[in-house]
Every structure is written in structure tokens, then in C-alpha cells.
Amino acid sequence: MSDFNRRDFIRIASGATLATGVLGFPGLLLAAGPKVVIVGGGVGGCTAAKYLRKLDPRIDVTLVEPKAAYTSCFMSNEVLSGDRTIESITFDYEGLKRHGVKIISDRVSVIDPEKKQVVTDGGERFPYDACVVSPGVDFKWDAIEGYDAEVAETIPHAWFAGKQTVTLRKQIESMPEGGKVIIVAPPNPFKCPPGPYERAAQIAMYCKHHKPKAKILILDPKDAFSKQGLFRQGWSKLYGFGTENSMIEWVGAAGGGKVEAIDPSTMTLQAEIEEFQADVINIIPPQKAGKVAFASDLVDGDWCPVDKMTFESKRHPGIHVLGDASNAAKMPKSAYAANSQAKVAAAAIVARFNGLEPGDPTFVNTCYSILGEEHGISVAAVYRLDKETNVIESIKGSGGLSPMDASDEQRKREVTYAHSWFKNLIHDMMG
Amino acid sequence: MQRDNIMNKTVRNLLVAALTLLPATVLADPTAQALAFTCAGCHGTDGSSVGPSSPSIAGMDPEVFVDAMQAYKADQRNATIMDRIAKGYTDEQIKGMSWFFAKQPLLLKPQKHDPDLAKLGADLHKEYCEKCHSDGGRESDSGILAGQWMPYLEYSMTDFVEGRRAYPRKMKRKVDAVLKEHGKKAQSALIHFYGSQQ
Numbered sequence: 001m002s003d004f005n006r007r008d009f010i011r012i013a014s015g016a017t018l019a020t021g022v023l024g025f026p027g028l029l030l031a032a033g034p035k036v037v038i039v040g041g042g043v044g045g046c047t048a049a050k051y052l053r054k055l056d057p058r059i060d061v062t063l064v065e066p067k068a069a070y071t072s073c074f075m076s077n078e079v080l081s082g083d084r085t086i087e088s089i090t091f092d093y094e095g096l097k098r099h100g101v102k103i104i105s106d107r108v109s110v111i112d113p114e115k116k117q118v119v120t121d122g123g124e125r126f127p128y129d130a131c132v133v134s135p136g137v138d139f140k141w142d143a144i145e146g147y148d149a150e151v152a153e154t155i156p157h158a159w160f161a162g163k164q165t166v167t168l169r170k171q172i173e174s175m176p177e178g179g180k181v182i183i184v185a186p187p188n189p190f191k192c193p194p195g196p197y198e199r200a201a202q203i204a205m206y207c208k209h210h211k212p213k214a215k216i217l218i219l220d221p222k223d224a225f226s227k228q229g230l231f232r233q234g235w236s237k238l239y240g241f242g243t244e245n246s247m248i249e250w251v252g253a254a255g256g257g258k259v260e261a262i263d264p265s266t267m268t269l270q271a272e273i274e275e276f277q278a279d280v281i282n283i284i285p286p287q288k289a290g291k292v293a294f295a296s297d298l299v300d301g302d303w304c305p306v307d308k309m310t311f312e313s314k315r316h317p318g319i320h321v322l323g324d325a326s327n328a329a330k331m332p333k334s335a336y337a338a339n340s341q342a343k344v345a346a347a348a349i350v351a352r353f354n355g356l357e358p359g360d361p362t363f364v365n366t367c368y369s370i371l372g373e374e375h376g377i378s379v380a381a382v383y384r385l386d387k388e389t390n391v392i393e394s395i396k397g398s399g400g401l402s403p404m405d406a407s408d409e410q411r412k413r414e415v416t417y418a419h420s421w422f423k424n425l426i427h428d429m430m431g
Numbered sequence: 432m433q434r435d436n437i438m439n440k441t442v443r444n445l446l447v448a449a450l451t452l453l454p455a456t457v458l459a460d461p462t463a464q465a466l467a468f469t470c471a472g473c474h475g476t477d478g479s480s481v482g483p484s485s486p487s488i489a490g491m492d493p494e495v496f497v498d499a500m501q502a503y504k505a506d507q508r509n510a511t512i513m514d515r516i517a518k519g520y521t522d523e524q525i526k527g528m529s530w531f532f533a534k535q536p537l538l539l540k541p542q543k544h545d546p547d548l549a550k551l552g553a554d555l556h557k558e559y560c561e562k563c564h565s566d567g568g569r570e571s572d573s574g575i576l577a578g579q580w581m582p583y584l585e586y587s588m589t590d591f592v593e594g595r596r597a598y599p600r601k602m603k604r605k606v607d608a609v610l611k612e613h614g615k616k617a618q619s620a621l622i623h624f625y626g627s628q629q
Contacts, residue, residue, distance in 0.1 A: 364469035382519025398519030420485035
């Protein structure tokens with residue numbers, strides 16, 4: 001017990017809220033609790049809010065988010081097949097309020113790291129002791145000629161779940177019998193790497209029953225994509241991929257899959273080698289960190305560099321950047337990753353408030369894709385931080401993909417686990 | 432799996448609590464809590480799953496937890512994803528997580544079940560299962576069955592019956608007997624009984 005010290009005490013006394021709050025630091029207990037302001041009510045922001053309160057209820061947590069409800073991007077492809085409604089993936093912030101989180105309905109315009117204040121469009125200023133920023137991604141609108149935010153109202157990206165997801169669903173429903181859908185996939189890195197390919201399968205799942213002659217073409221600026229072998233196998237099994245009658249087709253970079261321009265009036269895409277015309281077009285543009293990250297000088301290039309011990313910004317101390325907007329290599333930009341990072345950041349913030357060094361971080365990513373009613377696949381990883389290189393490395397021998405050629409029973413079970421992953425992730429972040 | 436029931440719950444929980452206060456030298460970094468937090472996205476906050484199929488692991492017996500994780504790690508238990516995840520942890524880390532989850536209260540959600548099947552299941556449970564899965568399957572020594580998510584129980588039972596998962600001692604004889612006496616319906620009946628419990 002000779003090396004037993006206060007740091008070890010908080011590290012091993014798991015859930016030791018009372019121990020630190022009541023016994024360890026009576027001085028802090030008398031003062032008003034430290035303030036954390038959270039920018040963005042997505043997976044990263046919500047999880048951080050809940051876990052900060054869970055780990056140390058003294059902390060005064062304020063979350064600023066313009067939207068009254070959260071609509072999850074994960075599982076939103078299921079809205080396209082008609083398997084679920086947009087309402088079923090939309091959640092209010094009441095759960096977080098019950099955890100004592102203050103919800104402010106406003107948009108953050110900028111974070112002032114000098115004054116340590118979060119400034120909103122509504123002109124309010126929220127002082128913080130620590131700030132958590134989880135703004136998600138924004139699009140590079142200039143990447144595809146003729147495509148902008150206004151055009152996206154009718155030729156949707158549907159990469160933020162909500163109104164555009166519903167628009168895309170309606171367009172697929174009302175297209176002609178032998179209609180053609182084109183999905184324009186983005187270049188790396190982007191949020192939800194398997195998303196465009198699961199989307200193709202979910203649209204095919206609907207068409208198989210309602211428009212069996214329909215075609216879905218993916219135009220891709222890449223030559224490889226996430227879970228590629230499993231997607232190809234699933235598409236083959238369910239939608240004839242690789243045959244003359246395949247419902248899904250994929251054109252990669254080598255085949256001229258990079259889209260350069262769109263003419264919305266004729267629904268024509270100009271790709272590198274040829275033109276493509278379709279009844280429904282879904283363009284998922286290239287991505288970068290959300291607006292507030294640029295406005296607040298948190299980016300280096302397209303993404304926000306962070307110290308992965310704590311997810312504290314390398315540009316401005318006291319600000320922690322989580323989720324899709326951060327450069328969290330080698331974690332993917334996924335909901336589960338943001339949830340995992342938020343807990344690391346929350347624990348680090350709590351440790352600092354208590355005068356302790358943050359403990360070693362640990363991360364998990366799990367991501368399911370549903371290709372058919374009874375066909376689910378997954379990728380998983382357990383990570384540790386290489387402190388020397390500041391790279392989050394997958395632990396050797398762990399993680400990886402669902403096996404190829406798995407039994408029907410296994411694929412079916414993975415669908416129910418996908419739904420469990422969805423429900424538990426939502427509950428863990430805001431329930 | 433069956434263990435002498437000498438220690439009652441309170442004593443065991445005190446022991447579990449004491450174990451978590453051992454000095455850091457016996458625990459690998461990161462903390463057991465930090466490791467356990469990463470499970471929540473599928474198994475629910477602090478291990479109480481909100482369903483529909485991934486199992487709750489809150490309140491789980493530490494030994495049962497360690498056995499399960501080690502079996503997944505060694506590819507000795509039929510898995511969809513847990514084999515890949517379990518391989519990411521050291522033996523010490525798995526032990527640490529087991530203590531963490533053992534301390535968490537198990538929060539159950541009501542599940543849709545057939546009351547007639549559940550009633551039959553209750554009788555079958557008493558006759559064939561109660562000896563090890565005591566207190567109606569609430570006792571954690573042999574794995575908590577009461578209130579567990581029904582699709583998960585279905586997968587587990589199917590894996591046992593179809594030879595994809597090794598039976599714990601004595602269980603095969605009982606399962607064979609109940610299926611022989613009461614047919615395939617017995618499996619659903621037991622699952623509906625456990626699923627009906629709160």
C-alpha cells in the first residue's frame with residue numbers, strides 16, 4: 001500500500017462521487033460547483049453532459065443546442081426502407097434535464113478562450129471552467145459544382161437525419177417502377193464510413209418489395225470502403241449484386257466514380273468519365289469539422305487536433321473537442337466513438353476539477369449495418385492510446401468484422417443486436 | 432458453475448466493494464470503471480440494457496462474468512461480436528470489469544410475454560432449473576435469468592441445445608429431460624417465464 005495516494009484512490013474507487021466530493025475535498029464542496037458548458041446536443045455533447053453529472057454532481061452543466069429535439073443519424077437509413085419512422089429516431093432533451101443538465105435552446109456562434117465564455121447567436125455569454133465542443137461535421141459545399149445548401153433541399157444529402165431523410169424517402173416512394181437512384185459517396189474521412197453502403201441496401205430492401213425493377217447506383221470517389229467484403233456478400237445474397245440483374249451497382253474511383261458536377265434541372269451528374277442520369281439523387285458531400293470549430297479557431301486543416309488523453313484541444317486549453325469534428329485517429333467518425341470519447345473527456349475534466357491527473361483512456365467502437373430484414377453485420381474495435389505518438393491504436397488481436405459466410409442465424413441475430421445498440425446508445429447519452 | 436451457497440448476498444457485495452479498494456498495483460490502467468463505461472452503448476448504462484436483445488450485465492456474478500469473457504476470448508463460446516471485443520482486454524482488466532458490474536443494480540424493463548406460457552414455464556423452472564438457478568432465476572451465481580431479455584435467452588438456449596455452446600455441469604441432463612418430457616414448447620415456456628419476471 002506504500003504507493004497508495006489520492007490519485008490512486010479516485011482511480012480505483014470506481015463511481016467514487018461521494019468519496020471525492022464529501023471526504024476528499026471539503027474545501028471545494030463549500031464553493032459553487034465548477035461550470036462546464038457543452039456546445040452541441042449530439043452523441044458527444046449529450047454523453048459528456050450525462051457522465052459529467054454522473055461522475056460529479058457538483059458540476060454545473062449547461063448544454064447549448066439550437067434544435068428542440070435530437071434526430072439520430074444512426075438508424076436513419078432504416079427510415080429510407082420504411083422500416084421505421086423519423087419520429088422513432090427523434091428524442092427530446094428531457095432525460096438530460098432529469099440528470100440536472102441545463103438545456104439552452106440557442107446556437108453557439110463562437111467560443112472565447114481568453115474570457116472562457118461561450119457566445120450564442122442570441123447574444124448570451126456563458127462562462128465556463130471547462131468547455132466541451134461536439135459540433136459534428138459540416139459540408140464542403142464547393143466540392144461538387146452546382147450543388148449547394150439550397151439545391152440540397154430537393155436533391156437531399158440526408159446526412160443529417162431529419163427533414164431531408166423524409167424528403168429522400170418520399171422521392172424513392174414516388175419514383176417510377178423501374179426508377180433509378182444514385183448515391184454519391186464522399187471521400188475519406190467522413191462520418192459513418194459504412195453509411196452510404198448500408199443506405200444502398202436499405203433502399204434496395206424497399207425496392208425489392210415495391211419496385212423490383214429499380215436500380216441503385218453508388219458513385220464513389222474511393223476504390224475501397226468500410227466493410228466492403230461483407231457489403232458485397234450481403235448485396236449479392238439479397239439483391240443480386242454481381243449479376244446482370246443486380247439491383248445495386250457500385251462504381252469506384254478507377255471506374256470513374258468521382259462526381260464533379262450536377263445539373264439539377266436535368267438530374268444529371270457529371271462524373272470523371274461519363275454522365276449519369278437518375279430519378280432520385282442523393283449527394284453526400286465531402287466533410288470537415290462543424291462551423292463553430294472554424295469560428296473558434298479549433299481546427300488545423302479540416303479537423304480539430306486534440307490531446308487524446310483528455311480530448312482537450314491542442315489549440316486552446318480548457319476546450320475539449322469530441323466526436324466527428326475531432327481528429328481522433330485511428331477511431332472512425334461514428335456515434336459509438338463519440339460516446340466513448342465523451343466519457344474519457346468527462347472523466348478527465350472531473351479529475352482536473354479535483355486536482356488529479358486524468359487516468360489512462362480506453363475506447364471502444366461498435367458499428368452495425370443492416371442490409372436486409374434479417375441480415376446484419378458489424379465492426380468492432382477496442383482501443384488504447386499510444387501516448388508517445390498520440391495515436392489511438394486498436395489492441396492487437398481484438399476487434400474486426402463479422403465473419404464472411406456467417407450463418408443466416410448469425411446475421412439475423414446481428415439485426416436484433418443492431419437495434420439493441422441503437423436503443424442503448426440513445427439511452428446512454430440522454431436517457 | 433453451481434457454488435456452495437454459504438456466503439449470502441450482503442457478505443458477497445461487501446467483499447466485492449472491498450476488492451475494488453485494493454491498491455492500484457493489482458489493477459491495470461485504465462480503471463475498471465473507465466473500461467466498464469465503454470460497454471454501455473450495447474449493454475446499457477452501468478450494464479442495465481434497455482433491450483431488445485443485448486443482455487443486461489449489471490449485478491452479474493463476477494465469476495460468471497469472467498468465465499463468459501474468457502470463453503469469448505478463447506473462441507469457446509458462440510458469439511456474434513463478443514469474441515472480437517473480449518480479445519481487447521487482459522485478464523486483470525476483465526476481473527476489474529467483473530467487480531464493477533457486480534456492484535451495479537440491475538434495472539429491468541417489462542417485456543411482452545404470453546402469460547399461459549409463462550405459467551407453464553414457472554412450473555417447469557421449479558422442477559428442472561430451480562436447483563441451480565435458485566430464487567426463480569434471480570440468484571446470480573449461475574447467471575441471472577429472471578428479467579433477462581428474451582431474445583438473448585432464446586439465442587443462448589438454442590446454442591446449448593444445438594451444440595454450439597458447451598453446457599455447464601449438470602445442465603445438459605436437465606435440458607434433455609425437460610425437452611423430452613414437454614417437447615420444444617418447454618424452451619419457449621421457460622423463456623416466457625424468465626421474461627415475465629420483474
